Amino acid sequence: PVVVLTGMSGVGKTALAVRIGHLLKEDFCDGQLFVQLRGNDTLPVSPRQAPERCLRALGVEPMRLPTDADTGELAETYRSALALQRVLVVLDDAASITQIIPMLPGNEGCGVIVTSRHRLSELPGARLFEVGVLPADSACELLGHLLGNVKMQVPYAQLRAIAGLCGYLPLALRIVAAKMIERPHWNAEQIIRRLHDEEGRLAELQIGDAGVAASISLSYQSLTADARLLFVRLSLLGDSDFGFWVSAPLLDVDLKQAENLLGQLVASNLLEVQRGAEGSVRFHLHDLIRMFAVEHFAEEQAPNDRRATLARLLGCWLFLTAEAHRRVYGGDFTLLHGTYTPWALNTDAADGLLADPLEWFRSEHRALVSAIRKAAQAGFHEGCWDLAMTAVTLFEADSLFDDWRQSAEMA
Numbered sequence: 001p002v003v004v005l006t007g008m009s010g011v012g013k014t015a016l017a018v019r020i021g022h023l024l025k026e027d028f029c030d031g032q033l034f035v036q037l038r039g040n041d042t043l044p045v046s047p048r049q050a051p052e053r054c055l056r057a058l059g060v061e062p063m064r065l066p067t068d069a070d071t072g073e074l075a076e077t078y079r080s081a082l083a084l085q086r087v088l089v090v091l092d093d094a095a096s097i098t099q100i101i102p103m104l105p106g107n108e109g110c111g112v113i114v115t116s117r118h119r120l121s122e123l124p125g126a127r128l129f130e131v132g133v134l135p136a137d138s139a140c141e142l143l144g145h146l147l148g149n150v151k152m153q154v155p156y157a158q159l160r161a162i163a164g165l166c167g168y169l170p171l172a173l174r175i176v177a178a179k180m181i182e183r184p185h186w187n188a189e190q191i192i193r194r195l196h197d198e199e200g201r202l203a204e205l206q207i208g209d210a211g212v213a214a215s216i217s218l219s220y221q222s223l224t225a226d227a228r229l230l231f232v233r234l235s236l237l238g239d240s241d242f243g244f245w246v247s248a249p250l251l252d253v254d255l256k257q258a259e260n261l262l263g264q265l266v267a268s269n270l271l272e273v274q275r276g277a278e279g280s281v282r283f284h285l286h287d288l289i290r291m292f293a294v295e296h297f298a299e300e301q302a303p304n305d306r307r308a309t310l311a312r313l314l315g316c317w318l319f320l321t322a323e324a325h326r327r328v329y330g331g332d333f334t335l336l337h338g339t340y341t342p343w344a345l346n347t348d349a350a351d352g353l354l355a356d357p358l359e360w361f362r363s364e365h366r367a368l369v370s371a372i373r374k375a376a377q378a379g380f381h382e383g384c385w386d387l388a389m390t391a392v393t394l395f396e397a398d399s400l401f402d403d404w405r406q407s408a409e410m411a
Helices: 013-023 049-057 071-082 097-103 136-153 156-165 170-182 188-196 198-204 212-221 225-237 244-251 255-267 287-300 303-329 347-353 357-363 365-378 381-390 392-397 401-410
Strands: 002-006 032-036 088-092 111-116 126-130 272-275 281-284
Touching: 002 013, 013 032, 013 088, 013 111, 032 049, 049 071, 049 097, 071 097, 088 097, 097 111, 136 156, 136 170, 156 188, 170 188, 170 212, 188 198, 198 212, 198 287, 212 287, 225 244, 225 255, 225 287, 225 303, 225 365, 244 255, 244 303, 244 347, 303 347, 303 357, 303 365, 303 381, 303 392, 357 365, 357 392, 365 381, 365 401, 381 392, 381 401, 392 401
Parallel strands: 002 111, 002 126, 032 088, 088 111
Antiparallel strands: 272 281
8 A cells, every 4th residue: 555645845745644554553563664755956856865874773784775776676686575564655756757766665565655745646556645724724733833832922813814824825824823922022913913024924924944835946947937937927927716718818828738737736736626626627826826926027037028928918817808708698789898909718628618608617716806906906997997898798697796896896
């Protein structure tokens, strides 16, 4: 049995794996091996180093270790050493299956737990478990536990507010707790006030060498250049969830190419996948990851590029909403259009998205209102009122009068 625990940076994969190891101690009576693979480090553990270290830990004398550079012979020796034993192997922070394959025992009596920021779905015979952030109550419980006696001075409502501003991420909760203990002159209200500032929140979630931004950066640096570009540009969407199609206008490429790059972000756990009851799929940036993307977008993209990216995104919104309106009503009726230039998807992509145009409108409800607001804030006046007019299709059909009024006022 091989299990892969995957999740975003700082979510507690290693802590969970170690806890499981303690709980399963009696089931693996011959011992447990913990191997830090440092998959996201500049010098990760090589496929040869890991089994060699384990063989030494198992008591194999150095002169009996294969000296050949071929990893295969070393892996065979490792499997032979475990052949008649019940041992649990924990492989922490793996970057790829090339690090893992030599470490898989050959007998069913042994178990393997792998932790990774990547999904590693290609690992044969493995069961994948996604480790998410904590539920709100559990996050408060963890924060209270970490604070110890200090928590007596922090009301539950404030604990809950701090946990929420930490995105319920265990690493962030640990850092905040450490700061509150280290600086007893800070009260909970001060912490909440400092964390409320989105521009400075990641800086607040740093103590010593430990930091949320540094942890996220390891996943970010593992991406290709195009995937990094898509990632930072997704920060334009704010805290709304979104459909996969937004990646095409953000990068100014065709939808198939953009989808492949979006897949890299999902595989690296930089994007959350949300599945609807009817099988629809939406994506979302965790708050702290979004703030990381916002910072890098501002640092790495010139103002003109940022504006051009937003203009293409708004143009694609206009193209899709106008096309959805035509498909709902059988023509471009009851609408006025401005002079803003749409950014069109190809026919096949549009047909796939708008097979049920009204349902597409409903799935994009929140994001659509957010797009109208962003167009107003950025000064895209023609695009803003055009999109607000076209969105009436949705507002009218579903009696969304508040959104209708708000978007009209913004326009």
